[in-house]
Amino acid sequence: MKVEQAYLGTLLKENHLIKDSLLKEFHFEENRHKQLFKHMKDLTTAGQSVDVVTLSVQVDIQAIGGVSYLNEIITYANAEKVDEYGQLVLNAWKEREKRNILEIARNENWEIGKVIKSLDDINEVKTDDHTSIKDALARIYEAPWQKQEVQKGIPTGIKRLDSLTNGFQDGEVTIIAARPSMGKTDTMLHFGKQAGWQGYLPIVFSLEMPEAQLTTRLMASTGSYNRAKMRNPYKHLSPNQKDTWAGAIGHLSNTNIQIFDNAGQTIAEMRAKTRKLIHEHSKKPIIIIDYLTLIRPQEFYGGNAHLQVTEISKDLKAMAKELNCPVVCLAQLSRAVEQRQDKRPMMSDIRESGSVEQDADVIMFLYRDSYYNADSDDDTLEMIIAKNRNGPIGTVLTRYNKHTGEIQDVYG
Template identity: 65%
Template structure:
């Protein structure tokens, strides 16, 4: 649906605005995250990023140094260790905060159920997710910064006529629904109808503890990962 691309877009924009984006990628290795960042920033087709030296045009190669320079300005920090725990994430984030004292951090985690909990809880995923969700909330408060964590949905949405997600679609949703200050869902009509000529991605703000809710449409290029703002939205003030 585009979760990682939206996360990377948020990270880049935050970095260019003077924040310190810290990405914990528990699923994707750092070189693939970096490749996605370059592709979306430069407007390069991601399939060509497998061998940019051979597959990119001369014009794109000329553009390459500027793209890398723009990305360097974001000061994005990436940690790609699998199965990281909340204490490990906190320690690495604190190290980065101390290293960049003039930038306020924004922490991104991809994704929730890959975080290692401190207890097996007899195999209860609900209790594990509850612990992780609670600890993420505490970490956001301790660091006084946003913590944005991606999460997977269950498959019940596939059986509905309207496939836009609801909070009950989040796996082990109870604690997440309670702890999160904001919950965003993504929806693309083209995801379900490949023949549709529609590049719209809906960012659905379903929960906002301190403000309005609604839908923000953006233009999404699934080949490069680029997001472009569209003017209309139905956020209620």
Template identity: 55%
Template structure:
């Protein structure tokens, strides 16, 4: 009952949840809640705002539990935990339906295969995930004879990496891992702004760094401003840089990057925020960035880090598939890297590597030899693609300026001379 109130209350606050939830009237237990949800769906389908007033004026208030009952529902609203409450609702619904199926099966002496089929149908309450080979083959029957548009993923802004991965693909989980000071955050911002310039919607969950700090990093890398000068642009930027400032601001405004910088966010909270962003930006497909993996708060209260990380990576992969968009997550590497002569990362250097290796579609390691040699003239950044579920693996070389955070791939004349 409380879960149903929380779901309805959240829908009153954020109307898009009425359809995004995928719930059916029959999945509510309480008769009054069924009436309220049915009324919500009807109002929303007509393009009307669904709130306290419209519900009461368009219906008999007593059918919906009365004015006070509707008003009190909003006090149960927890937008960030909406998916959790929906899950609790569906658990109750499945248990109820299971008993109904078994009762009818006993009364009518069903065959075992029919019982199994009915119970399995309860696992997925949404659209069917079934496809026959015949249906799938129809889609590609004429593929060799008709030129078709190739679905490109979200651009990385690095031509060689795009060639290797075809961009970050919808529904895939990518892990970008490195030791500290290798440029993880700068790579993330580079990927985000290039995705935004290609009309994607970059959504950054920064669990460690503030949104204003990321903004300043974006300004520095886009305008080629030294980060030390960004501490006080008025005093430290020269006249040439100041004249370039408005253009840099204008370029970044076109990326439409969205930031969420509260620490200890769960995957469920992230999903709610992504869903809202999708609703508010229907013309842009999202690309989700998370900085970084082990800072994601887990609902699992056990002390076993491996189990917690395993559940988080599975949830991230599920989020990528649910929203049909790329999810790119930064990750730290263990200190084992520092004990070897060749300090280029290996799969085994990933903390809790087993679950990450299993769930990630792409794993990219970052390596800068200059970090160890202290050679300030060496701007080489290696992006080592160690896992690529649907493509080749290998190393892509880019230029990285640690003073500005700028990342430049090879391919153009400017790129070739960037080092």
């Protein structure tokens, strides 16, 4: 293959590029190219120069084409295009792997979920995920004498919550759990809007509520419109509210929220859709999922809910790490919370909680006292941080307008 020749010829001519190569020998199609690349890597690791002479002395040069072949591929060298050549080699390998998987899937009659996951894994191949302890320590050697920037995550729009969690962090999974009608969806949309207004890309996978209902909720909370009036804005909105409609639409549009509302999506499907949007928008995403037990697992496990949630929980964490972005997922609580005098949730109230407790980086419960007291006019929504892998736990108070869905910072 010409592109393999061009890539290897470039490395042979410009030895300093060999150390920067993230390819592995199996990425090459021709056997002689696999061998040549391995020998070049080995010589570089040993601190030796790589050229026709050193290769002739150290290896069986005839097995990789002989001196004339090495001189030939050097003519294709172009250091300015080495990254492009490397990507083309990797893309060609992915295509070969894809064909192999599809052939095996056809012969063995794989279910569609397994096919999608296998193809998705090819796209997520890391060419080099190895770090030696020496390299890791070298990176932090000067840390005590250098002022460090605080790693701020995607802001929540609630100051005290940001002080506890430092925002939504890349590679972390946040679970937001509550009983039905406690305000989970409005909380989710609040976080999505705040992220969008700060220049991030909120990607919402709504597995239960259709897009039209989410859009209505978003408009109600953005424009401070009573949701009951949103059923017929023409009839029920006041003239003053109609005057603010266009402004609310413009403000909400600036969030650039992306909504997928197909039911029963798998993590693999979400990853693929997210990667496509990242490519289209070139923005850091935050993935928001409503909700955990509506995600379709790859395996059925004979209907065992615990095993299904365990798979989903681990895949959520893997997706956050692989895409290097925050993942926020809503979860339902069991009815056990209703049996206690203090109805504030606990970890054990999360349905199939074991794996979720283990894999989540942050677990947040929502609680409104007025939910259990219909006569109360208390608009307090408690955000209870019950687990925070990299920070403190605690309770954050917010104000929640159940008529519009707005959430406001008590401390702001």
